[in-house]
Amino acid sequence: MMEFSSCRTVKVIVLGDSGVGKTCLTYRFCTGNFPSKTEATIGVDFRERVVDVEGEKLKLQLWDTAGQERFRKSMVQHYYRDVHAIVFVYDVTNVATFRNLPMWMEECRQHSLGHDIPRVLVCNKADLATSSGSSMTLEQARRLADVHGMSFYLCSAKGDSKPQVDAIFMSLAHQLKRQGGWRRKGPSVAGSFKLPTKANAERDAKEKWACGC
C-alpha cells in the first residue's frame, strides 16, 4: 500500500538589494552547496527543504526574490501574500545595501506584514569582511536588528559556513513553531501564477527605457 506523508509548508521570503547573496544563501541551505554561477533573479525562484523541528516535519519554502527593481515589479503582490517569516539580507562589503534595509522593511509594512511575523537580519559575505568599515556597519546592523526585534546573523553563503546558514533558517522554523505561526494560512502553491520569463523581463526593461517611463 502506498503511504502519503504530509508536512506543513511555510513561506519564507528573502529580501534585499541585488547582489547581496539571496540566491546563494537559499541555495546553500537547500542543497548544501555554493552555486558555481548565479544570474540576477527574475521575479522569484523557489527552493524548499524539509526540516525537523522538535519531532515535527516542516517544509520551508524559500522565496528568493529579485533584488533588481525592474525584475520585481509584476511580482511584488505575490511575494507578500501569506508570508510566515522574513529574511532581510545585506552585503558586508557594500554599505549601500545596509542603508537600503529600511526601504525593504517599509515595503513589508506597506504590504501589512506586522512585527508578529518572525524576521531575521543577515549580513552576508562574511568571508570578504576585512576593513574597519565592515565592523562599523556590523555594530549598526546589530542595533537595527535590536530595534526591530530581530535576530542578527553574520554569515557567508560561501566556504566553510554551512552551520551558520542552517542556523538562520532553523531559528526561524523554531520561532514559528513556538509562536504557532506555521498554523496561519499557507503559501499559495508555487506556479499558481505565471512567472515572467527572463526574455520577457528583459524586453519589458528595454521597453521601459525606450519609452522613457
Ligand SMILES: Nc1nc2c(ncn2[C@@H]2O[C@H](COP(=O)(O)OP(=O)(O)OP(=O)(O)O)[C@@H](O)[C@H]2O)c(=O)[nH]1
Ligand atoms: N565571497 C562571497 N561571495 C558571495 C557570497 N554570497 C554571494 N556571493 C556572490 O555575490 C554575487 C551575487 O550573489 P546572488 O546570490 O546572485 O545575489 P542576489 O541577492 O540573489 O541577487 P539578485 O538575484 O540580483 O537579487 C555572486 O557573484 C555570488 O557568487 C558569499 O557569502 N561570499
